[in-house]
Each structure stands twice: as structure tokens, then as C-alpha cells.
Amino acid sequence: MEPELRAALEAKDDEKLQQLCPLIDSNMELTVGGYKYFFNEERTQPVTHHIVCKTRSSQCLKLLIDKFGPEFVTCRNDRDETVVHLIAQHQDDSWMELIPEPIVQQSLKVTAWKGRTVTHYAAMNDVSDSVLKLLVDKCGVDCLKSLDNDGNTALHLAAQYQGSDSMKLAKTVLGTDCFQSRGFSNRTVIHYAASNTSSHTSLKWLVVLCGTDCLKASDKDGYTAVHLAAQYQGIKSMELMKDALGTACFYPSKSSQEKTVFHCAASNRSSNASLKWLVQEFGSDCLTKFSDKFGNMPLHFVAEWQGADSMELMKKELGSSCFQLQGKSHKTSIHYAAANRESNESLKWLLNEYGPESLKVPDKDGNTAVHLAAQNQGVDSMELMKTKLGDACFEIKGKLRWTPVHFAATNLSSNASLKWLVKELGSDCLELPDKDGNTAIHLAARYQGIDSMKLMKEALGKDCFLLKGCLNRTAIHCAATNESSNQSLKWLVRECGAESLTVPDQNGHTAVHLASQYQGTDSMELIKQELGTEYFFLEESLFARTPVHCAAFNRVSNASLKWLVKEFGCGCLKTPDKDGDTPIHLATQCQSIDSLELMKIELGINCFQLKGYSNRMPIHIAASSSEKLALFNWLVKECGPDCLKVPEKNGNTAVHLAAQYQGIESMKLIKKELGTGCFHLKGRLMRTPVHCAACNKFGYSVLKWLVLKCGPDCVAAVDKDGNTIVHLAAEHQSADLLQFLIDQIGPQVLSLKNNKGETLVECVEKDSDNDRKARKRNWIELTKDFESFYLEEGAVSVNAEATDDLLNQLRTALEARDDALLRRLCLLLNSNVELTFNDCLNKHRTQSVTHHVVCKSRSLQCLKLLISKFGPDCLLNRNSRGETAVHLTAMHQENLWMKLILEALGRDCFKDTASNGRMVTHYAATNETSNSSLKWLVAEFGRDCLLVPDKEGSTVVHLAAEYQGVDSMELMNRELETDCFKG
Structure with missing residues (x-):
């Protein structure tokens, strides 16, 4: 049967x-x-x-x-999914009609894998969106807003798996603002639509609705929709990006790991069409010109994710020597091809090119292609290794003294390689310990399934499962940490007996603790059935945590925590561990709003006032994680804004912590609740939140935002050790941020000293990121040259002639937006010379250097230098379109640049019109980067400027609607009311 x-x-x-x-x-x-x-x-x-x-x-x-009977559909699998969850994911709405309404309603409240509801599963249905529509009708729009453990709503998942119809449904019931909501890794719905491998229709529809600016928004790691579309979609999406943003959007935009769009296209496992398109657009240099943070080039990712066709493309474009170029840990393309889980085509192709000796070359960690193929590929690759190198290659030890057998035991796709190796080498290979004492038995229990466990028993007998490895853990402990399935744990308990669950490891953790932390309700039921309930209250020795604490630490699902609360009551949530943290604190750290809602229902809102380790409340913990924005917002809403001002033991409030670990969205929320005064609160080491933002490793946007809101005086404020934000930013931030600080308070940035007498220069040397440190060193040298010239009275140009070489260098600096080089070159000019080069749309543009600088530079210092050298009138020269540099500044820059121009020229320059009849305000309305110039102009000159038409009859309202976002529309509505949108 x-x-x-x-x-x-x-x-x-x-x-x-x-x-x-x-x-x-x-x-x-x-x-x-x-x-x-x-x-x-x-x-x-x-x-x-x-x-x-x-x-x-x-x-x-x-x-x-x-x-x-219908009740059986409520039983769960090892991912805590009921039949209703899987109907929602795989079938249409007609199947839902088979389930009695009370059971459907009961199932809607049940969360499964990753804390996902039935609505989340319906949003992942790539066959039909009918179940999602049914659930919205049945449950109301709030079901689309529920967050899973990753912070994603059903809307985020629908954008990733479904088409534009689901997006239209969301717009109808939630409005357009819902598409800006942030999910996992701070990604918007547009990011998820760009990750949709089935269709680009959702992305295309969202760009039309939200405007092209939505494609530029970065997630936590710096990825835009352009990066993600290159990684998951095809040529149509690449052409959409080009039409919307121009070719500049592909080059050289980088994520926080410094991956370019070219790296992402090389990682596209569905097709190499986007990669081919980019090579055709930008030339073959794009495959080797850029390295990510770890030294990987796009060609390395091609070997890891794509097939022989892409290898042929690399060879054709770059020559066969390109495959010897080294990436992360000195890996070459042969290592990456061996790690390719999609296919071993690239590995075979490279082997034909370079011969079998290439398989034995170790990377920096000692791993060869043989090790990596065992971990990521199947029997075909193992037989290939044997044919080329013989059985001896399977005894080579790599990182942690792992042999290929250890690597094969961690293969997440299949155990075929492990079976093959045991057959070839004999069962003894399974018992060889690595550096930490783990054997292939321990690793297979953690990463693989029942079939591998049966292989071990057949080869060695069931006593092998009692061997102790790292932390004195047996295979039963390791199986309890298997996040993908609890099938190995179930099988091992049947084989080794229930008492195997009670054996403590070196830290006092039993399999009961570990299963609570890594698995779901099915494992909890198993443990209760085998042992009863007493072991759920057993404290481990390291932190004195019970399985309830461990369940609150479960990042995969909160199902075990819910089960334990249901079984043992809410009192178990208030038990402190050795450090004083309760499951409430741990769930805040590791889980989603769903778990906190449970705490609120069971214990009341005051439970979030409990203090744990270092007197931290849940609000402090949420503020300390870049992944917890939604949870942070929820706690502020539930507990009130005063919770933001409560200090932990070292003096930091949630405001300080959010400034250091979160993004601008949290800062805006805090400003709304407490005003800007809270950003001057003193915390640990007498630091303000602005100091903390200077240590924010997720980018400098928070610090920039705070400085603009708090004013330039905050730049020179000192902490207990005399450090200003300049000193801290020099250690933790980029050269661009340091340039921004110079733009705020001038050259004194370079001379500020802390209590140790250290300036910015010494603090740069503390940066642990060597690449960033090198760029800052270069910036310092160029800036010193500039400042010495700028401050020297009566300085003259080194070269009074605008030579061809100088002009070519200027073109290069402008095209690359290299502000440090641009400042240096501007020093050599003695006139506001006209310059021609191709802009981002490959159109010839001839205009003065000042015009080009306000279009291309990100540093206010370049413009200050030109005004100093050539006088303020350099801003009034007109190009062939009748535009002054003032017009173009409004179109490309922020309000700080506007203020500089006001100081230099006064108010009349803002009334000038260009050949198209547009004033400076019109140009500010076409600024796709920021609307701060537009806001500043309206504040300075009044709302009447919004209604002045250009030659074609377009007002600022029309242009802002075309080029800017909701914030500008709200500005128009405040100033002119809704009638302005009818014109």
C-alpha cells in the first residue's frame, strides 16, 4: 500500500x-x-x-x-503546517470550501514555519491568487499586515511570488503607501517584486504606480531593486531599469558587501540573459573590474551559480587566464564551480580547460574543489574526482581538519555523495573526528535526514549515535538542532530510547533544550510523549535557562513557545535566567510581534517593563537590532513614548541604541514622539545619540540625518573621552561621511583632538575594514592638499592653462563622481572653462565646470572652492538651455547647497528663468534624489511659487507629481489644499 x-x-x-x-x-x-x-x-x-x-x-x-472527519486537517507536519496552510500555498479557493468554516477560522490563527499565517502561505501561491483574495474578503485587510518572524507581511510575499493582480488588490484595500512598508532586511514591496522569479509584471506595475525613485531605495545591505532584478529576473527587467533610470543605475552602485549589479546578475541561477545583456552594454571589464568586500569578482559568481554557457562567455570575453583570478580566501573559479549546487557543468568545463591538478589546489582555508564538490554536488562529481585523482583525494583534510566525508555529511541537497564515499572508503571514514571532535555522524544528524541515519546504523551499529563530539554532544543533540526537519530526532529516539533525550552536553543542554530552540511543536509533543513534562523545567548549567527560555530563543518559529505556554501557563514566561533575562526578553531578541502579542494577552502590557540583563527592558533589546524595526515600533505604540527615555545600566536609552543599530525610519519615529531634544540626551560615556549614530555600521545615513536635524553644533560635541562624532566616524564610517562633516563645519574637522590628542587621522587607523581605511587615507591626503591651498592667502593656480590633459582628467572625475580628485583638479583651473562629455544618458553636454560640478559632485566643498576662485557670478553663467548653476543645483542637490547659494548671491538669483520658462523652484520639483531643496524654497519664497507655469503650462505641482513621491504631494496639499491636483 x-x-x-x-x-x-x-x-x-x-x-x-x-x-x-x-x-x-x-x-x-x-x-x-x-x-x-x-x-x-x-x-x-x-x-x-x-x-x-x-x-x-x-x-x-x-x-x-x-x-x-474534518478535524484531521488541523494536524501539523514537522514545520507546524496544517493542511489549511498547504491548501493556501498550493491550491485555489475551491479547496477551501471543503473545510468547515469553524476549522478555517481556527486555522487562520495558527502560525507555522517562520511564524507564518495561512495568509502568508496564500501569498506564496504561485499557481493562483484566489485563496489570497478569499482570505482578504473573509478576514479583512489586517490579514495582509501580519508579520512573520522575518518581518514580512503577506504583501511582501505576494510581490515575490504572484503577479500584478495581487498588487492591485493591495492598492485597493490598503492604498499606495503599503508598498513602501519594510520587511526582512528592511526591504520594501518593490524589492520583493524585483525578486520574483516567475514574472516581472508586479515590478513593472509598481514602478508605474510608485515612480522610478522606488527602484533606488536600498535595503539594509544596500541592495536596490536594480540589484535584485539582475539576480532574479531577465532582460525585460534590465531594459525597464535602463528606461526608468538610465544606464547610470547599473554602474557602479554597490551594496554594503560591495556587490555590484554585475555580481548580482552573475548570481542569477535562472538564466544568464541579464549577465549577457550587461556585458553587451558595459563591456567585458564589468566581469573583473569590481570586487566585493571579500575579493570576489562577478566571474567567480558565474562559476558558482551558472553553467557551461556562461563559462564559454567568460573565456570569449576575457580569455582563459581569467579563471585563475583569486577571490575570497584565495578561491579561483574551480573552487566556485565545485560549490555550484545547480549543476556540475561549470566544474566539468573548467576541468577540461585546466586538467585534474586544478582540483587539488587548496584555498586559504585548505579546502580543495574535492571538498566543496562533496558538500554541494552529487555522485557524478565524486566519480569525476576519483577518475581524475584516485581515492587518495578523499583523504585530504581541509578547514577544521574536515575530509570530503565531513563535507558530504553537511550537503543540504542530498546524501548521495555521502553514501558513495562510504561505499568507496569503508565505514571507518564516518568515525574520523574533526578539529572539534565532530564526526560525519554528528554532522549528518544536524544537516541531513533519516536516510543518512539508517546509513550510519547499517555501517557502524546504533552505538555510533552515542559518540561524543564538540561540547560532548551526541548525534541526538545534533539532530535536535536540525532546523530543516525533526525526522532524524524522531528516528534516533526510537533507536536509542527516550533516555537519550535527557543526556546533558558540556553546557548542560539536553536534546529537550535544543529541540525547543531549533524545532517546533511536533518535537515538543514527541518529548512529552516520551518523557512527560518534568524535563521542560530542567535548567541547563551555562545560563540557567529552561526549555521555555530556549523556545523563546527559537529563530525558526515561535510554535514551541506557544505550545509550552499553553501546556504550563503564562508563569513560565517570567522566570529569569542567570543574567536576569526572562523568555519575554529573549523572544524580543529572536522572534516577531506575534510572540509579543502572546505575552501581552497572557501577562498584560506591564510585562514589557521587566528589566533583565544590564537593566534592559524589551524596548532596549528591540532598539539594538537592525532587524527589529517593526517590533520596535510596536513596543513604542503599546508602551508609550516614555519607554524610549528609560536608561539601561550603562546609561543608554532606546534612543541611543536605535541610533547605533537601526535606520532613519526609527529616528523619524523617535522625533515624532519626543522631538529633537532627545537626540541630545547623554548616555554611556556621556555620548549623545548622534555619537552613537557615528558608530552605526549599517551606513552613514542615520548620522547624516541626525546632523541635519540637530544642526552643525552637534558635530563638535564631545563625549567623556573628548571624542566628537568626527573621531568616531573616522573609525566606523566612510570617506563620503567625513566629507559631509567638512561640508558642515569646515576644515576644522581635520584638527579636532580628543583627550588623547588624537585627530581624525589617527582614528582612521583604528578602522578594522582595510579597504575602507585605504580609501579614507587617500581622502585625507587629497583633502590636506585642498585645505592647504584653500587656507593659504593669495594662493595662485599651479597651472593657468586648461590643457587637454587637465580637461580629460576633469571629465574622468566628473563621470566617476570622484569628489576628492575633482577638488584637486579644480585647484588647477583659473577660469570657469566650458567642458563637454557624455552624461549618464550618453548625450553630449557642453557647459561650464560649475554647471557640471553641481550636477555630479556630492561634496559642497567643490562648489565652495569654485565660488572662492571665480567669484559668486560663476553661478550665473548660462548653458545652451539658458540654465544657470542655480537651476541645476536645485535639480540635483539638497537644501544645504541652496543655502550656500543664498549666502553667495542673495535672493534674486532664485527668480531667474531658463529657456523653457522654468524657475529654480520648477527644477527643484524635478529632483529625483531629494525634495529638501523644494521644501526649502517653499519655506523661503512662499507657496505662490508652486503655481507659476513654465512655457508648456506645467507648474511645480505637475512636475513634483511626475518626479517625486508622497512627501512632496503632502507638501502641496498642506500649502495649496487638494484643489491644486485638479489643474
């Missing part, structure tokens, strides 16, 4: 399944293949779960409901 049922499910044979379903005696667990993203492409779960995943006819489910 079971083999027949398995075969019918794998074949998706509806007719056969309808014959077999009446013969099924129970909702038994069954292991079935054909699940692409699971180990060995197999899942072990109840028959009914398989039925709703595999069939297209609802008749089978109907037969089972008639036979067993």
Missing part, C-alpha cells in the same frame, strides 16, 4: 490516488519525493499534507474528510 501511494503521489496521478484514498486506514506519515527545495527532494509528513501539495483534484481530500 505505502509504495503504491508514494508512487502515485510522486507521479501526481490523481486517478490512482482517488482509487487508493478509500483504502487508507490512518493519516500516516509518509516519505515522498519530488519536493525540490528539501533534502534529497523528499518530505516526511502526513498523507493529507502530501495530497494537498501533489494533486490537482480536490476529490482526494474530499474522500479523506468523509472518511476521517
Whole structure:
């Protein structure tokens, strides 16, 4: 019966399944293949779960409901998914009608894997959006706003898996602002639409609705929709980006790991079409010109993610020597090809090019292509290694003294390589310990499934599962940390007995503690069945944490925590560990709003006032994580803004912590609740939140925002050690940020000293990021040259002639937006010379250097220098379109530049019109980077400037609607009311 049922499910044979379903005696667990993203492409779960995943006819489910009753659909698999969750993900709304309404309503409250609701699962349905529509009708729009453990709503997931119809539904019920909501890694709905591998229709629709600026928004790691579309989509999306933003958007925009769009296209596992398109647009240099933070070039990612066709492209464009270029840890393309989980095509191709010796070359960690292929590929690659190198290659030790057998035991796709190696080398290879004492047995228990456990038993006997490895853990401990499935744990308990769950490791953790931290309710039920309830209150020795604490630390799901609270009552949530942290504190650190809602229901809102380690409350913990913006917002809303001002033991408030660990969104919330005065509060080491923002490793935007809001005086404020934000930023931030600080308070930035007598120069040397440090050293040298000239009275140009060489260097600096080089070159000019070069749209543009500088530079110092050298009138020269540098400044820069021009020229220059009849205010309305210049102009000159038409009849309102976002529309509404939008 079971083999027949398995075969019918794998074949998706509806007719056969309808014959077999009446013969099924129970909702038994069954292991079935054909699940692409699971180990060995197999899942072990109840028959009914398989039925709703595999069939297209609802008749089978109907037969089972008639036979067993409707309640059986509420049972869960090892991911805590009910049948209703999987119907929502795989079927249409007609299947939902088979489930009685009370059970549907009950299931809607149940969270499964990653804390996802039935609505989240419906949003991941790439076959039909009908279940999602049904749930919105049935439950209301709030179901689209519920957050999973990653911070994603159903809307984020619908953008990733579904088409524009779901986006239109969201707009209808939630409005357009919902598409700016941030999810995992601070990504908007537009980011998720760019990650949709099935279709680009959602992305295209969102760009039309939200405007092209939405494509420029960065996530936490600096990725824009352009990066993600290159990684997940094809040529149509690349052309959409080019049409919307110009070719400049591809080059050289980098993420926080310094990955370019070219790196992302090289990581596209679906197709190499985007990569080919980019090579055609930008030339083959784009494959090797840029390295990410770890030294990887796009060509390395091509070997890791793509096939032989892409290898041929690399060879054609760059020559075969390119494959010897080294990336992270001295890996070459052969290492990356061996790590390619999609295919071993690239590995075979490179082997034909370079011969078998290339397989034995170790990277910096000692790992060869043999090790990496064992970890990521199958039997075909293992046989290839044996043919080329012999069995001896499988005894080579790499990182942590791992042999290829250890690597094969961590292969997340399949255990085929592990089986093959055991057959070739004998069972002794499984017992060889690595540097930490772990054998392949321990690793397979943690990363693989039952089939690998059966292999171990057959080869060594079941006593092998009691061998102790790292931290004195047995295979049972390791199986309890297996996040993908608890099937190995179940099997091992049957083989080794229930007492194996109670053995403590070196830190006092039993398998009960570990299963609570890494697995779901199915494991909790197993433990209760085998041991009773007493072991759920056993404290481990390291932090005196019970399994309830561990369940609150579970980053995969909060299902175990919910189960434990239901079983043992809410009192277990208030038990402190050795450091004073309760499960409330730990859940704030590791889980989502859903868990905090549970705490609120069970204990009341005052539970969030409990103090834990270092007198931290949950609000402090939420503020200390870049991933917890939604949870931080929720706590502020529930507990009130006063919670933001409560200091922890060292004096820092949640304001200080959010400035150091979160983004601008949190700063805006805090400003709204407390005003700007809170940014001057003194905390640890007498530092203000502005000091803390200077240490924010996720980018300098928070510091820049705070300086602009608090004023330039905050730049020179000192902490207990005499450090200003300049000293801290010199250690933790980029050269661009240091230039921004110079723009605020001038050259004195370079001479500020702390209590140790250290200036910015000494603090730069403390930066642990060597690449960033090198760029700052270069910036310092160029800035010193500039400042010495700028401050020297009566200085003259080194070269009074605008030579061709100088002009070419100016073009290069402008095109690359290299402000340090640009300042140096401007020193050599003695006139506001006209210059021609191609802009980002490859159009010839001839205009003065001042015009070009306000379009291309990001440093106010360049403009200050030109005004100093050539006088303020250099701003009034007109180009062929009748535009002054004032017009173009409004179009490309922020309000600080406007203020500088006001100081230099007075107010009349802002009334000048260009050939198209547009005033400076019109140009500010076309600024796609920032609307701060527009806001400043309205504040300075009044709202009447918004209604002045240009030659074509367009007002500032029309232009802002075309080029800017909701914030500008709200400005218009405040100043002119809604009638302005009817013109």
C-alpha cells in the first residue's frame, strides 16, 4: 500500500490516488519525493499534507474528510503546517470550501514555519491568487499586515511570488503607501517584486504606480531593486531599469558587501540573459573590474551559480587566464564551480580547460574543489574526482581538519555523495573526528535526514549515535538542532530510547533544550510523549535557562513557545535566567510581534517593563537590532513614548541604541514622539545619540540625518573621552561621511583632538575594514592638499592653462563622481572653462565646470572652492538651455547647497528663468534624489511659487507629481489644499 501511494503521489496521478484514498486506514506519515527545495527532494509528513501539495483534484481530500472527519486537517507536519496552510500555498479557493468554516477560522490563527499565517502561505501561491483574495474578503485587510518572524507581511510575499493582480488588490484595500512598508532586511514591496522569479509584471506595475525613485531605495545591505532584478529576473527587467533610470543605475552602485549589479546578475541561477545583456552594454571589464568586500569578482559568481554557457562567455570575453583570478580566501573559479549546487557543468568545463591538478589546489582555508564538490554536488562529481585523482583525494583534510566525508555529511541537497564515499572508503571514514571532535555522524544528524541515519546504523551499529563530539554532544543533540526537519530526532529516539533525550552536553543542554530552540511543536509533543513534562523545567548549567527560555530563543518559529505556554501557563514566561533575562526578553531578541502579542494577552502590557540583563527592558533589546524595526515600533505604540527615555545600566536609552543599530525610519519615529531634544540626551560615556549614530555600521545615513536635524553644533560635541562624532566616524564610517562633516563645519574637522590628542587621522587607523581605511587615507591626503591651498592667502593656480590633459582628467572625475580628485583638479583651473562629455544618458553636454560640478559632485566643498576662485557670478553663467548653476543645483542637490547659494548671491538669483520658462523652484520639483531643496524654497519664497507655469503650462505641482513621491504631494496639499491636483 505505502509504495503504491508514494508512487502515485510522486507521479501526481490523481486517478490512482482517488482509487487508493478509500483504502487508507490512518493519516500516516509518509516519505515522498519530488519536493525540490528539501533534502534529497523528499518530505516526511502526513498523507493529507502530501495530497494537498501533489494533486490537482480536490476529490482526494474530499474522500479523506468523509472518511476521517474534518478535524484531521488541523494536524501539523514537522514545520507546524496544517493542511489549511498547504491548501493556501498550493491550491485555489475551491479547496477551501471543503473545510468547515469553524476549522478555517481556527486555522487562520495558527502560525507555522517562520511564524507564518495561512495568509502568508496564500501569498506564496504561485499557481493562483484566489485563496489570497478569499482570505482578504473573509478576514479583512489586517490579514495582509501580519508579520512573520522575518518581518514580512503577506504583501511582501505576494510581490515575490504572484503577479500584478495581487498588487492591485493591495492598492485597493490598503492604498499606495503599503508598498513602501519594510520587511526582512528592511526591504520594501518593490524589492520583493524585483525578486520574483516567475514574472516581472508586479515590478513593472509598481514602478508605474510608485515612480522610478522606488527602484533606488536600498535595503539594509544596500541592495536596490536594480540589484535584485539582475539576480532574479531577465532582460525585460534590465531594459525597464535602463528606461526608468538610465544606464547610470547599473554602474557602479554597490551594496554594503560591495556587490555590484554585475555580481548580482552573475548570481542569477535562472538564466544568464541579464549577465549577457550587461556585458553587451558595459563591456567585458564589468566581469573583473569590481570586487566585493571579500575579493570576489562577478566571474567567480558565474562559476558558482551558472553553467557551461556562461563559462564559454567568460573565456570569449576575457580569455582563459581569467579563471585563475583569486577571490575570497584565495578561491579561483574551480573552487566556485565545485560549490555550484545547480549543476556540475561549470566544474566539468573548467576541468577540461585546466586538467585534474586544478582540483587539488587548496584555498586559504585548505579546502580543495574535492571538498566543496562533496558538500554541494552529487555522485557524478565524486566519480569525476576519483577518475581524475584516485581515492587518495578523499583523504585530504581541509578547514577544521574536515575530509570530503565531513563535507558530504553537511550537503543540504542530498546524501548521495555521502553514501558513495562510504561505499568507496569503508565505514571507518564516518568515525574520523574533526578539529572539534565532530564526526560525519554528528554532522549528518544536524544537516541531513533519516536516510543518512539508517546509513550510519547499517555501517557502524546504533552505538555510533552515542559518540561524543564538540561540547560532548551526541548525534541526538545534533539532530535536535536540525532546523530543516525533526525526522532524524524522531528516528534516533526510537533507536536509542527516550533516555537519550535527557543526556546533558558540556553546557548542560539536553536534546529537550535544543529541540525547543531549533524545532517546533511536533518535537515538543514527541518529548512529552516520551518523557512527560518534568524535563521542560530542567535548567541547563551555562545560563540557567529552561526549555521555555530556549523556545523563546527559537529563530525558526515561535510554535514551541506557544505550545509550552499553553501546556504550563503564562508563569513560565517570567522566570529569569542567570543574567536576569526572562523568555519575554529573549523572544524580543529572536522572534516577531506575534510572540509579543502572546505575552501581552497572557501577562498584560506591564510585562514589557521587566528589566533583565544590564537593566534592559524589551524596548532596549528591540532598539539594538537592525532587524527589529517593526517590533520596535510596536513596543513604542503599546508602551508609550516614555519607554524610549528609560536608561539601561550603562546609561543608554532606546534612543541611543536605535541610533547605533537601526535606520532613519526609527529616528523619524523617535522625533515624532519626543522631538529633537532627545537626540541630545547623554548616555554611556556621556555620548549623545548622534555619537552613537557615528558608530552605526549599517551606513552613514542615520548620522547624516541626525546632523541635519540637530544642526552643525552637534558635530563638535564631545563625549567623556573628548571624542566628537568626527573621531568616531573616522573609525566606523566612510570617506563620503567625513566629507559631509567638512561640508558642515569646515576644515576644522581635520584638527579636532580628543583627550588623547588624537585627530581624525589617527582614528582612521583604528578602522578594522582595510579597504575602507585605504580609501579614507587617500581622502585625507587629497583633502590636506585642498585645505592647504584653500587656507593659504593669495594662493595662485599651479597651472593657468586648461590643457587637454587637465580637461580629460576633469571629465574622468566628473563621470566617476570622484569628489576628492575633482577638488584637486579644480585647484588647477583659473577660469570657469566650458567642458563637454557624455552624461549618464550618453548625450553630449557642453557647459561650464560649475554647471557640471553641481550636477555630479556630492561634496559642497567643490562648489565652495569654485565660488572662492571665480567669484559668486560663476553661478550665473548660462548653458545652451539658458540654465544657470542655480537651476541645476536645485535639480540635483539638497537644501544645504541652496543655502550656500543664498549666502553667495542673495535672493534674486532664485527668480531667474531658463529657456523653457522654468524657475529654480520648477527644477527643484524635478529632483529625483531629494525634495529638501523644494521644501526649502517653499519655506523661503512662499507657496505662490508652486503655481507659476513654465512655457508648456506645467507648474511645480505637475512636475513634483511626475518626479517625486508622497512627501512632496503632502507638501502641496498642506500649502495649496487638494484643489491644486485638479489643474
